[in-house]
Amino acid sequence: HVAKTSHSKLVCYDDEQNNYDPDRLAMIGQLRAGIDNDELRLHYQPKIDQPGGRVTCVEALVRWQHPDRGLLSPDQFVPLAEQTGLIDDLTRWVLTTALRQLTVWRRVRDDLTVAVNISERSLNHLDLPQMVFDALNETGAAASSLVLEITEGALTSDPDRAGLVMQHLSGAGVQLSLDDFGEGFTSLSTLAELPLNELKVDRIFVQDMLNGPNDAAIVRSVVELGHNLNMTVVAEGVESAEILAALNELGVNAAQGYFFTPPLPSTEIMDWISANTPATMNGDEPPP
Numbered sequence: 001h002v003a004k005t006s007h008s009k010l011v012c013y014d015d016e017q018n019n020y021d022p023d024r025l026a027m028i029g030q031l032r033a034g035i036d037n038d039e040l041r042l043h044y045q046p047k048i049d050q051p052g053g054r055v056t057c058v059e060a061l062v063r064w065q066h067p068d069r070g071l072l073s074p075d076q077f078v079p080l081a082e083q084t085g086l087i088d089d090l091t092r093w094v095l096t097t098a099l100r101q102l103t104v105w106r107r108v109r110d111d112l113t114v115a116v117n118i119s120e121r122s123l124n125h126l127d128l129p130q131m132v133f134d135a136l137n138e139t140g141a142a143a144s145s146l147v148l149e150i151t152e153g154a155l156t157s158d159p160d161r162a163g164l165v166m167q168h169l170s171g172a173g174v175q176l177s178l179d180d181f182g183e184g185f186t187s188l189s190t191l192a193e194l195p196l197n198e199l200k201v202d203r204i205f206v207q208d209m210l211n212g213p214n215d216a217a218i219v220r221s222v223v224e225l226g227h228n229l230n231m232t233v234v235a236e237g238v239e240s241a242e243i244l245a246a247l248n249e250l251g252v253n254a255a256q257g258y259f260f261t262p263p264l265p266s267t268e269i270m271d272w273i274s275a276n277t278p279a280t281m282n283g284d285e286p287p288p
């Protein structure tokens, strides 16, 4: 089905969806208004360098402060945005907000970078690089201070187009990370050809790595694969000291998860970073 929205953009609906479900239609209208009315929020979760403990990147994770349903998690509205074309407006808002925030944080931490999640649909959009460059120009942030996290699905649905978009972004200095790695079916040759800086091991493997030999073997293989392809390897979903120790033994470059902290509002994340940076590395303030 093809329909026109009030913004007169072409919108393609998935056929399997019940497009005329009144709740769904109401949510679409509310989300469109919510983006315009500043109801979206960003929480930030640090990636902690291993073994040193320094934070060099924070990942922006979107939430929606719904007028009557409370704070919604991305799983409750990002898929809807992807299905209706609102994802472009959402991504533009996330990019601009995260980069604007980063320029403020960089006054005290000039090596901090911010990671933004890019949906499968956006990565297959040839307009994505221009949207990213506009956000960089508008906020004055350096391309190298931005990491885009993309999921494997985007690479399998249209690898040629995704590759083109990635080359364009990478050529301009933007860093690229492959999120939730291990769940999809990216071929090794695709992986080697793409300009990726980072692999993130999916948390399903990380969380079970002490329970069975298979998940540990997968994590070990991903770390080796990433390193052989000159990528940084990050483990997501780290919930215990035991798992962190096992990851360190395998040589992961960074870790992220509730063991350190859940995603935090922008007002709290810098305090968390200052409080948790090893003293020997906290070169931000001159000694008294």
Ligand code: C2E
Pocket (backbone or CB within 6 Å): 045, 060, 061, 062, 073, 074, 075, 078, 091, 094, 116, 117, 118, 119, 149, 179, 180, 203, 236, 237, 238, 239, 256, 257, 258, 259, 262, 263
């Ligand atoms: P992701 O990018 O893989 O992000 C990791 C998710 O795992 C986040 O959920 C995070 O809060 C959660 N998490 C972090 N540490 C742990 C842990 O130790 N244990 C467990 N069980 N979970 C942990 P969240 O914020 O609900 O985001 C879910 C997904 O929504 C993200 O997965 C990402 O794919 C998507 N998403 C989030 N923000 C955006 C956005 O701005 N744009 C797009 N397109 N997608 C987004």
Ligand code: MG
Pocket (backbone or CB within 6 Å): 059, 117, 149, 179
């Ligand atoms: Mg991510």
Ligand code: MG
Pocket (backbone or CB within 6 Å): 179, 180, 200, 202, 236
């Ligand atoms: Mg992930």
Ligand code: MG
Pocket (backbone or CB within 6 Å): 180, 202, 203, 236
């Ligand atoms: Mg995940």
